[in-house]
Amino acid sequence: MNLQLFLLIIVVITALAFDFTNGFHDTGNAMATSIASGALKPKQAVGLSAVLNLGGAFLSTAVAGTIAKDLVNGHLVTLQLVFAGLVGGIVWNLLTWLLGIPSSSSHALVGGIVGAMIAAAGAHGVIWTGVVSRVLIPALVSVVLAGVVGAVGTWLVYRINRGVPEERSETAFRRGQIFSASLVSLAHGTNDAQKTMGVIFLALISYGAVSRTQALPPFWVILACACAMALGTYTGGWRIIRTMGKGLVEIHSPQGMAAESSSAVIILLSAQFGYALSTTQVVTGSVLGSGVGKPGAEVRWGVAGRMATAWLITLPAAGLVGAITYWVVHGIGGFAGSIVGFGLLVATATVIYLRSRKTKVDHNNVNAEWKGDLTAGLDEDGKPGLAGSPFDNGEASAAAPHAQAKKAGTA
Amino acid sequence: MSHWFNYQASLKILIFGLLLGSGLPALFAIAVRVGSAGAGVQGSDGAAVAHKNPALAAISYALYALTLAAVVVGVLYVAREFIGAHTGLYILGAKPA
Numbered sequence: 001m002n003l004q005l006f007l008l009i010i011v012v013i014t015a016l017a018f019d020f021t022n023g024f025h026d027t028g029n030a031m032a033t034s035i036a037s038g039a040l041k042p043k044q045a046v047g048l049s050a051v052l053n054l055g056g057a058f059l060s061t062a063v064a065g066t067i068a069k070d071l072v073n074g075h076l077v078t079l080q081l082v083f084a085g086l087v088g089g090i091v092w093n094l095l096t097w098l099l100g101i102p103s104s105s106s107h108a109l110v111g112g113i114v115g116a117m118i119a120a121a122g123a124h125g126v127i128w129t130g131v132v133s134r135v136l137i138p139a140l141v142s143v144v145l146a147g148v149v150g151a152v153g154t155w156l157v158y159r160i161n162r163g164v165p166e167e168r169s170e171t172a173f174r175r176g177q178i179f180s181a182s183l184v185s186l187a188h189g190t191n192d193a194q195k196t197m198g199v200i201f202l203a204l205i206s207y208g209a210v211s212r213t214q215a216l217p218p219f220w221v222i223l224a225c226a227c228a229m230a231l232g233t234y235t236g237g238w239r240i241i242r243t244m245g246k247g248l249v250e251i252h253s254p255q256g257m258a259a260e261s262s263s264a265v266i267i268l269l270s271a272q273f274g275y276a277l278s279t280t281q282v283v284t285g286s287v288l289g290s291g292v293g294k295p296g297a298e299v300r301w302g303v304a305g306r307m308a309t310a311w312l313i314t315l316p317a318a319g320l321v322g323a324i325t326y327w328v329v330h331g332i333g334g335f336a337g338s339i340v341g342f343g344l345l346v347a348t349a350t351v352i353y354l355r356s357r358k359t360k361v362d363h364n365n366v367n368a369e370w371k372g373d374l375t376a377g378l379d380e381d382g383k384p385g386l387a388g389s390p391f392d393n394g395e396a397s398a399a400a401p402h403a404q405a406k407k408a409g410t411a
Numbered sequence: 412m413s414h415w416f417n418y419q420a421s422l423k424i425l426i427f428g429l430l431l432g433s434g435l436p437a438l439f440a441i442a443v444r445v446g447s448a449g450a451g452v453q454g455s456d457g458a459a460v461a462h463k464n465p466a467l468a469a470i471s472y473a474l475y476a477l478t479l480a481a482v483v484v485g486v487l488y489v490a491r492e493f494i495g496a497h498t499g500l501y502i503l504g505a506k507p508a
Contacts, residue, residue, distance in 0.1 A: 059493040133415045141421050145428060153433035160440040164447045172443040176436075179482045186489050258436040265432035266424060268488060272504075275420035 003334060004207060007079040010338050011203045014086045014345070016228040019196040021093040022105040023053065023232025026192060028241040029102070029263070029283040030185035033256035033290075035366060036245025039177035042236070042363035048178075049185045050234035056189020057197075057226030070130040071110060072117045080329050081116045082203055083338065087345050088112020088322030092314060094352045100239035100247070100361070100374035101310040104280040106195060108318045110135055115319025119326040131315075134276070139311065142281035143288070146266050150289025153258035158294055161254065173253035180260035187267045188279055189229070197225045238361045239374060244283070246370045247303045249291030259283075259290040281311070300370075431481070439478045446471030 030052075031045040040048065089109035096103040110131070117125040161169045201217040204210040210218065245251055251259070263279075263286045270277040284307065291299035329341040359375040449467025484503070487494070491505035 056489070059490045129414070133417075137416050141416070145421065145425050148425065149428040149432040152429055153436045156433055156437035157440040160437060160444055164444050168447050168450075169440075169443050172446070173439070176439050176478070179479070180436075183482055183485050183489075186486060190489055254436075254440070257439065258433070261436045262428065262432040264485065265435070266428050268485060269424045269427050269431075270420075273420040273423050275417050275424065277424075 004079065006335060007083065007338055008203055008207045008209070010342055011079050011083050011086070012200055012224075014083055014090070014342070015196050015199045015203070016224055017345075018086045018090050018093070018109065018199075019193070019225050019228040020232035020235075021090050021097070022192055022196065023050075023229040024235045024237040025093050025097055025102075025105050025232075025240060026188060026279065027233045027237050028244040029279050030181055030188055030260075032241045032244030032283075033251050033259050033287065034177045034181040035241055036251040037174065037177065037253040037256040038367075039174040039253050039256060040181070042238075042241075042366055045181070046234050046236040046363075048182065050230040052182055052185035053189035053193070053233045054226050054230035056186045056191075057193030057229060058222065059186075059190050070134055071127055072113060073121070073125045073127065076117065076121045076125045077202065077206060078120070079203060079206060080338070081120050081326060082113070082199060082206075083341065084116035084119070084322045084326035084329060085109065085113030086199065087325040087341065088115055088318040088320075090345065091321045091348055092318035094349055095317075096310060096314075097237055097239055098352050098356050099310075100243040101307055102240045102244055102280055102284060103307075103310045103314045104139070104278045105192065106278055107135065107139070107280075107311070107314045109195060109199075111315040111318030112322035114315070115322030116326040118319070119323035120330070135278075135315070138275065138277050139281045141275075142266070142270075142277040143285035145277075146262055146282045146285030147289040147292070149266060150259050150262040150286035151293035152289075153262050154255050154290040154293030155295075157254045157258050170253050173257045177253055177257045177260060180257050180264060183264040184260050184267070184283070187264055187271075191267070191271075191279060193222075193225050193229050196229070197221055200225070236363065238363060238366045239356070242361055242366050243303065243307075243374060244287060246367060247300060247374070248284070248287050248307075249297060249299055250370075251287070251290065252294075255290040255294055255297070258293070259286040262286040262289065435478055435481055438474060442471050442474035442478065445474065 027046055027049050031040070031049045034040045035042050035045050086109070089105070089112040092103070092108040092111065093105055096108075114126050114131065157173075197217050200221050201210065204217070204221075216222075249255070263283045266277065266282050266286075267279060270282075284304075288299060288304060291297045325341055325344070328344065329337040331337065332340055361375065445467050449464040449469075449471055451461050451463035488503050491501070491503045495501040495505040
């Protein structure tokens with residue numbers, strides 16, 4: 001086997017791994033508010049989201065344009081560089097997942113590729129105006145637009161439903177949320193599966209396995225990407241779902257539906273008007289808006305601030321990982337270089353996974369009461385502890401005896 | 412300036428976003444409220460405090476149907492290129508490749 005084919009295989013495997021992290025990192029975008037409001041049970045939600053992501057991946061037909069096209073000089077792209085960029089994206093996705101921070105998977109990928117490009121060819125290989133106008137500014141615009149739309153929607157919903165018995169409106173909006181969440185999932189699947197397909201497609205073209213004029217990637221690429229992403233989605237990024245659904249704002253179903261409608265509409269509109277906004281930032285903006293728009297609701301601006309910080313360092317951090325990976329892979333060179341690079345990726349992923357097992361967040365405790373940060377009040381077994389039962393939105397004092405009784409009952 | 416920040420697209424997204432993204436949940440809320448008004452209220456003794464109103468219930472269902480239709484259009488919009496490529500029906504502004 002020659003080196004290029006070996007590299008190609010490594011790139012394809014790594015790209016699918018990135019797709020997997022993309023799936024579980026972004027499940028929360030579509031489903032967090034439905035899970036938090038109790039509209040869907042956690043397992044149902046990730047299952048539905050996985051199916052819609054799978055479907056969405058097949059629906060996307062315009063894959064030829066990759067997200068890297070306007071950001072780096074295409075002539076300088078090599079397989080080693082694509083591999084290093086993917087590693088940067090994966091490592092940053094895993095780290096932010098460990099911390100429960102919903103950062104953007106596309107930013108992580110862009111950061112990784114830009115960093116690898118700087119390591120490979122220097123700063124002139126990067127199209128900086130593209131990075132600012134296509135990545136950085138849209139991120140800010142996403143939060144603001146989605147925040148305004150989400151806030152207005154939530155305010156209207158609560159204003160109109162004043163005087164309607166709360167039980168009745170909760171039930172109705174829970175049903176409505178199933179539709180709004182599904183729409184977000186579908187839109188997300190269509191957008192995000194394309195990114196990885198584009199990367200693999202690019203690798204195949206640079207290897208020469210696929211002609212430059214071909215508009216669509218081979219069917220196995222679409223199938224593999226759709227499955228990797230759906231599998232990731234089904235695994236459920238519970239840590240991120242928890243931050244999105246419980247950490248930022250306490251979400252009730254009318255807020256959830258308003259937030260999801262705002263997200264779905266803005267994602268679709270941004271595609272319509274040719275201004276690619278980032279899904280993660282749109283959804284976060286909508287959730288924040290749903291907290292601002294509901295009279296008397298509390299927004300945890302501290303959590304929002306930590307998220308914003310993570311967004312700011314996503315590009316440089318993923319870029320640094322991408323650059324280091326490139327130096328390692330290219331520096332050692334040949335088969336050994338790629339094997340060492342891949343081995344380091346597997347080792348890093350394993351360490352992060354083991355760390356996450358220390359205080360597990362899963363479908364059992366994803367909705368436990370928020371006690372200041374992601375894992376506070378959760379015990380080692382991943383049970384909600386005394387903090388509250390999974391579907392309790394009430395105060396700690398009311399929830400504690402109930403949870404205790406429940407725990408005693410299951411013990 | 413527009414080289415860095417696409418303010419035209421942003422403004423369009425904001426306006427249509429407010430109409431659809433805030434408007435649809437509001438429409439849904441109206442449906443809930445009208446439905447609630449039409450369902451009547453029963454007192455603790457089982458006697459009607461407020462009577463049922465079938466007309467309001469019908470309006471409520473119509474509004475629910477309208478929001479559902481909007482969701483269906485949304486799905487078709489997402490899938491429009493795919494539908495076009497496989498059936499030859501180019502809907503909602505889809506363009507043949």
